[in-house]
Amino acid sequence: MGVLRVGLCPGLTQEMIQLLRGAGIKTVVDLVSADLEEVSRKCSLSYKARALQSIHVVRVFDIFQMLDMLQDLRGSISQQVTSASGPVKIVVVDSVSAVVSPLLGGQYSEGLALMMQLARELKTLARELGIAVLVTNHVTRERDSGVLKPALGRSWSFVPSTRVLLEAREGSQVPHGCRVASLTKSPRQPTGIQEVVEIGSWGTPELSPSLERNKP
Amino acid sequence: MSGDFRRAESGTELLARLEGRSSLKDIEPFLFADEGSPIHGDILEFHGPEGTGKTEMLYHLTARCILPKSEGGLEVEVLFIDTDYHFDMLRLVTILERRLSQSTEDIIKHCLGRFFLVNCSSSNQLLITLYSLETMFCSHPSLCLFILDSLSAFYWIDRVNGGESLTLQEINLKKCSKFLEKLVKEYHLVLFATTQTIMQKNSNSTERSSSLKLPCEEVDIDYRPYLCKSWQQMVNHRIFFSRHNSESSNQMFSVVSYHLKSNNLIKRLFSIRESGVHFC
Numbered sequence: 001m002g003v004l005r006v007g008l009c010p011g012l013t014q015e016m017i018q019l020l021r022g023a024g025i026k027t028v029v030d031l032v033s034a035d036l037e038e039v040s041r042k043c044s045l046s047y048k049a050r051a052l053q054s055i056h057v058v059r060v061f062d063i064f065q066m067l068d069m070l071q072d073l074r075g076s077i078s079q080q081v082t083s084a085s086g087p088v089k090i091v092v093v094d095s096v097s098a099v100v101s102p103l104l105g106g107q108y109s110e111g112l113a114l115m116m117q118l119a120r121e122l123k124t125l126a127r128e129l130g131i132a133v134l135v136t137n138h139v140t141r142e143r144d145s146g147v148l149k150p151a152l153g154r155s156w157s158f159v160p161s162t163r164v165l166l167e168a169r170e171g172s173q174v175p176h177g178c179r180v181a182s183l184t185k186s187p188r189q190p191t192g193i194q195e196v197v198e199i200g201s202w203g204t205p206e207l208s209p210s211l212e213r214n215k216p
Numbered sequence: 217m218s219g220d221f222r223r224a225e226s227g228t229e230l231l232a233r234l235e236g237r238s239s240l241k242d243i244e245p246f247l248f249a250d251e252g253s254p255i256h257g258d259i260l261e262f263h264g265p266e267g268t269g270k271t272e273m274l275y276h277l278t279a280r281c282i283l284p285k286s287e288g289g290l291e292v293e294v295l296f297i298d299t300d301y302h303f304d305m306l307r308l309v310t311i312l313e314r315r316l317s318q319s320t321e322d323i324i325k326h327c328l329g330r331f332f333l334v335n336c337s338s339s340n341q342l343l344i345t346l347y348s349l350e351t352m353f354c355s356h357p358s359l360c361l362f363i364l365d366s367l368s369a370f371y372w373i374d375r376v377n378g379g380e381s382l383t384l385q386e387i388n389l390k391k392c393s394k395f396l397e398k399l400v401k402e403y404h405l406v407l408f409a410t411t412q413t414i415m416q417k418n419s420n421s422t423e424r425s426s427s428l429k430l431p432c433e434e435v436d437i438d439y440r441p442y443l444c445k446s447w448q449q450m451v452n453h454r455i456f457f458s459r460h461n462s463e464s465s466n467q468m469f470s471v472v473s474y475h476l477k478s479n480n481l482i483k484r485l486f487s488i489r490e491s492g493v494h495f496c
Contacts (some may be wrong), residue, residue, distance in 0.1 A: 116372045123300065158414075159300075
């Protein structure tokens with residue numbers, strides 16, 4: 001097995017190699033078999049900080065800022081601007097109902113048109129640029145039957161291709177602090193699949209952690 | 217070049233237009249009453265709220281058309297226009313794999329060779345695309361099935377772009393509808409178009425009964441027409457999709473197929489399996 005040298009993997013600079021040598025790690029085997037927590041404490045490395053650097057948080061508070069943001073993102077991807085942390089793979093919008101709800105309910109249809117424009121931008125990101133898009137939305141109840149349905153009305157309901165309902169259900173089968181995730185819409189899988197998810201470790205309480213990814 | 221002169225057809229164009237486009241009468245007997253099977257020049261509308269199986273039914277019809285005759289297909293070509301990025305190629309391939317007795321990569325590729333997919337992102341683009349598709353129909357005499365999913369995708373954006381005038385709001389859709397009718401009649405195609413239920417059903421019963429004119433009142437349909445009159449008048453056949461609440465754990469869907477001319481109405485139930493739509 002090889003000796004650690006510069007450029008063997010992303011992030012392995014000369015400085016880092018010196019730090020690792022100081023901790024007694026010279027080869028790839030040493031690194032792989034070492035306890036990372038201990039190593040990072042010894043070398044003052046922070047791989048967690050590096051992971052956090054890959055997350056870009058943008059704050060937008062109305063739909064026009066959101067549309068601007070998405071168009072900038074599309075522009076930077078088409079010009080192939082590469083950042084230090086690599087290409088954008090997933091866009092999370094939390095929450096879409098916060099920017100769209102103020103637009104709905106009036107007598108003019110501009111609000112709905114803006115919502116559909118936002119939907120089109122998100123879908124273009126997903127389909128043409130191959131980025132996973134995840135949005136969060138609230139639920140409301142049906143007037144007559146009391147059944148839960150997603151907020152933002154009928155026109156929005158056609159937009160997402162996969163939908164997962166998260167509920168806090170009290171009961172003997174659901175341990176405290178856990179939520180139930182059910183698949184209510186999917187282009188490829190049968191609906192009705194349910195999983196109990198524990199907040200904190202983000203895994204199923206009994207088995208090993210399994211993270212659900214929703215691709216549009 | 218002066219004024220306007222009648223466009224002359226070349227011999228190949230004439231032949232391509234009139235020559236046997238295969239019949240789609242047997243495309244799905246469950247969906248149609250005996251006299252209502254789709255014939256050349258028919259325009260059918262799938263209407264329903266989200267998650268009711270409209271796109272799945274389109275995959276079902278597509279698979280039926282592009283599969284080879286030896287595997288129970290019709291071996292004809294299909295043109296699919298997708299206006300809201302709904303189409304999922306992986307799902308179509310899964311359905312083909314499940315339906316073929318031997319699903320090799322070659323056979324799947326051969327089937328997909330009969331499938332043409334177009335994406336449109338605005339009603340202007342849809343109109344221009346339709347104009348440019350005319351040459352495609354000329355050069356592909358085995359292209360019989362024309363699918364448009366969905367026709368109502370640009371409704372709100374067009375409404376706002378048209379401002380106060382209803383004519384301006386509907387102008388693109390009206391032109392698209394007229395041109396679709398021309399293409400379907402001239403080239404002997406069958407058009408299946410989906411429209412989404414985005415309007416609340418009007419609680420006023422008189423308006424509902426006048427707009428729908430269904431023979432039996434017990435069929436409860438969530439339908440409030442909102443697209444332009446040109447489109448509504450050219451549809452021969454309306455098929456309504458809805459969820460069917462059943463006791464079984466499997467989600468069932470209901471389809472009501474209404475032939476406008478003969479006034480025939482049939483209702484069927486179906487479920488969606490991995491191999492696609494399965495009628496009960």
